[in-house]
Amino acid sequence: MFNIMNTSNTSPTDIKTGARLRYLRERAGLSQRALSKRANVPNSTISLIESGQTSPSVSSLKRLLDGIPIGMSEFFAFEPEPEHKVFFAAEELTKISGGKLSLRQVGGNLFGHSLQILHETYQPGADTGLKAYQHDGEEGGIVVSGRVEVTVEEERKILGPGDAYLFNSNRPHRFKAVGAVECIIISACTPPSF
Amino acid sequence: MFNIMNTSNTSPTDIKTGARLRYLRERAGLSQRALSKRANVPNSTISLIESGQTSPSVSSLKRLLDGIPIGMSEFFAFEPEPEHKVFFAAEELTKISGGKLSLRQVGGNLFGHSLQILHETYQPGADTGLKAYQHDGEEGGIVVSGRVEVTVEEERKILGPGDAYLFNSNRPHRFKAVGAVECIIISACTPPSF
């Protein structure tokens, strides 16, 4: 069995499931035990998966991702590809969320990077819901077109083209497109790891 | 443990992994044993997974999907959503392939349908490679913009806007965008099942 870029010596996992899970868990500001409670999976299992000592069953992985939360498709959306690219065509942006709220990311994966840049497209009425990504970084962006109502804790403001925002990611926040036209935002976010 | 639309009575699988695998396997014209050889996984395992009696490990599932072939992300891209929709906004089309060759599908999943309609976008130079989807249906399409070189067995022709094609899916075929501008095709395909 052939394996590219395997960190561990024992390798039941040919795909980098463990590294992805660890990355996303830390990105959500969750400890192994915190995720353990939310996903109803023992922390030891999480440890073994993340260290590449076992390959989780689909059902187990599903429970874990539900606890983060993140979808199965999004989880596996980071495919192995030649990284260290500098230039990205518009079409190359990685789609990490679909439906009414489209998130397209610069670069195929984030593992080697300390900055996530997104092209966000909100269809009219699209709403992120109230979320608190609890990591310690900052996030900010500039509205390109359309109008969004941005709520950060108690502060609320409607932003239009040219307007911008910047805040600590651990503050609860929410984005909602208002008006009849789609809204496009270019945003950036600093992950805590790396 | 709660489960929507579970066909089986025993349910180790909360997500419809088995149904998805079966659908995609049959769609590729592969028997359980044929996929077994290509994926290096015993046919009995495939049977158990498809009948929902086990939840495969990620590594097993990866081997199976490599044999079809299909990516992990694409496999899980069909999320539970309200089906039986009639109208679909352009943005709602389900992206089932990325990179230089973009395939966007009408409807979130195909399980209840007998027709697959795609909005295909080929970046300049994009190429499907020589593929033979072996199912018994037909596929055809009309070029909207740009130019494609279409090869079906020994026949080869360059199609431009307004041109069209139609052939049995079991014939080896290949699409390649030519020229400097991206090429858009609207295509349709009849799956064998259902």
Added chain:
DNA sequence: ATGGTATGTTCAATATTATGAACACTTCTA
């Protein structure tokens, strides 16, 4: 009919994953 080949399913044995408790370590607080 008869043999050959294909299909998907089932089952006991084996290999792997999931679990809960114990461990080693760090950080915080009194």
Added chain:
DNA sequence: TAGAAGTGTTCATAATATTGAACATACCAT
């Protein structure tokens, strides 16, 4: 400094997935 609470890791055991062989059917050609 001591204790409590946090972190990730390890390990025997229990639970589950995987395997290979046998089974039941269906289809086709002789």
